[in-house]
Amino acid sequence: MSTFAAVMTGKGTGAIATIQLFGPKSKTILKKIFTPARDKSPTLEAGKIHLGRITDGEETIDQVTIGCESGNSFAINCHGNPLIVEMLMQLVKKHGAKLIAAEQLLAKILSEQKSLNTIAIEAKLTQPKAKTLEGTKIIANQIESGLTKTAQQWLDKIESIPLEEIKAGAAEILERSQIARLLIAGCKIAIAGPPNSGKSTLLNCLCGTQKAIVTDIKGTTRDWVSAQCRIGRLSAELIDTAGLGEILMATAVDKAAQQKSTEILQAADLILFVLDNNQSADQFDDKLLDKFSVRKILTVLNKSDLPAKLDAKKLPSVLSDTVLISAKFQTNIDTLINKIQDLIANRQLDLHTPVCFTSRQEELLEKLKNARSKSSAGAVISKLLNGQIFRHCEEAAKRPTRQSQSQNTL
Ligand SMILES: Nc1nc2c(ncn2[C@@H]2O[C@H](COP(=O)(O)OP(=O)(O)OP(=O)(O)O)[C@@H](O)[C@H]2O)c(=O)[nH]1
Ligand SMILES: [Mg+2]
Incomplete structure (x- = not known):
């Protein structure tokens, strides 16, 4: 079996980082690169932690602690500068370790534990x-x-x-x-609807930041914008699709964006179909609804702060589940969030119940x-x-x- 090394901590700068060495040559590699602070010839036996330096010839790379987890598994806890981490990884590679991703290494370590199914x-x-x-x-x-x-x-x-x-x-x-x-795994919620109905304003309102550009010019969002946010107990990827209203007169660029929007709509767990409540019910082409293959659609009647001009009874039956809000003034957003939760995960799950994952x-x-x-x-x-x-x-x-x-x- 080969000896492997992986960075077990997250990417980027941190106070400390951990490199795991795993495999039959781990101890031999460590003995070549690790100089202990006190005990000059440590046995590196399981359960011990040693303070010392990692060196490449004469050059000290970092001061570290070595956690000896078993005879062939060691955690090198070093400083979290990504450049130091990279140098240490290259050093263990030079001494024969294969560099792999953290998840792969974890899988190898866990597979060795005979007690785990x-x-x-x-x-x-x-x-x-x-x-x-x-x-x-x-x-x-x-x-x-x-x-x-x-x-x-x-x-x-x-x-x-x-x-x-x-x-x-x-x-x-x-x-x-x-x-x-x-x-x-989280859920995907697509925001769709005719141009200018307030889709981007709604995305910004739900995720609490200005992720998408909002203007009063129709067709502002040409591509799709996505944001990760919490909606009640859910973790959702919200995706603001490019306006689909002008689908029939689409230019080549628009067509590409609209093709992407169509794919997003088909992969979504829920579609929020945003309509302008200050416009009549014929503000969108019914053909748009052919794009929706998911059964879960919540019609968001937006701009409740303006006079109502939309008669919800005139909407097609697939849009009959409605909620009236103002995305701009954040009115009735709690009701919207509750409705989203009910539609996506309407049942409480006993956390001990058997599930596959x-x-x-x-x-x-x-x-x-x-x-x-x-x-x-x-x-x-x-x-x-x-x-x-x-x-x-x-x-x-x-x-x-x-x-x-x-x-x-x-
Ligand atoms: N009065 C009022 N105006 C709103 C509301 N929500 C959005 N708007 C306004 O409606 C206009 C269009 O909003 P956007 O969020 O850009 O609409 P959109 O659906 O993303 O538009 P496209 O990207 O062009 O398809 C902007 O001027 C917003 O400020 C609302 O609740 N009330
Ligand atoms: Mg937009």
């Missing part, structure tokens, strides 16, 4: 990326209880539980996981839902608990991430 490893890899606190708790709970416990119970009692019960259980988990996914688990539960025999169901459940970790981790191992790419080329 595959769901637990995936949980530990996915948890740092969860977009909401509820999401992190849901994932943590899948290790001891949740999906692990359910899968283990199915496997233990495979002879006595009816196949149909297992299949129904898998279907239920898949269904429930859709809400969990929104809490773990990786594409590998999802694929296996789909197979389980359609299993034809007890033996095939058993094989799928075994894979769920002890199969190879999810594919994208293995692919990531082949394809260096941007972080490790820059480290390799510098």
Whole structure:
């Protein structure tokens, strides 16, 4: 097995950074580059922390502490200047370590821990990326209880539980996981509507900053603007699409922007269709609605501070769920936020309930839902608990991430 190194702390400047060395040659490499402050020949045994310097020949690169986690795993805690981190990475590379991304290294370390099943490893890899606190708790709970416990119970009692019960259980988990996914990975909300209705003003109002340019000129937003923000208990990527109103007379550039807008609309978990309440209901072309393949649409009647000229009853039925606000004066935004939450994640989720949270688990539960025999169901459940970790981790191992790419080329 090779020896690997990765920067485990976030990118950019920080007070400290941690480089993890993992693999059979880790200790040998450290003995060549680490000069301890006191004990001149430290054993680097597990559980100890040593203060000292990392040197490249005569040159001292940084003062560090070395955390000895096991015989082949060491944490080099150095100063957080990215230039120092880069020099240390190049030094360990020179001595034989392969530079990889933090997630890949974590996957390797976790895979070595025989006490962890595959769901637990995936949980530990996915948890740092969860977009909401509820999401992190849901994932943590899948290790001891949740999906692990359910899968283990199915496997233990495979002879006595009816196949149909297992299949129904898998279907239920898949269904429930859709809400969990929104809490773990965040959701996408597209803001669409005719030009000048207040889409960009609404984006700015919901994310609390001036992300998108607002003017009274129709078609101000030519491209799409996105912002990450919290909406109640949700973490949402809000995307202000380019005005779709003039779709029929689009120029080539507009067509490209509108094509992008169409893709965004189709990938969204919810569309906020913003209309100007100070204009009549025919302010948009009905053909626009053909672009909406998602079922969840909330019609936002904007500019409630101006006289109402729009008769909501005249709107097509797909736009019948409405909320009246003023984005400019931030009126009724709480009602809008509550409606968004209800539409996206209308159910509270018991945080201990079994859910799946990786594409590998999802694929296996789909197979389980359609299993034809007890033996095939058993094989799928075994894979769920002890199969190879999810594919994208293995692919990531082949394809260096941007972080490790820059480290390799510098
Ligand atoms: N009175 C009033 N004016 C508003 C409100 N919301 C937006 N506006 C105004 O409407 C105009 C258009 O707002 P934008 O947010 O740029 O509209 P848009 O839908 O993004 O427009 P395009 O990017 O051109 O499609 C600006 O002058 C805003 O100040 C509102 O609640 N009340
Ligand atoms: Mg705009």
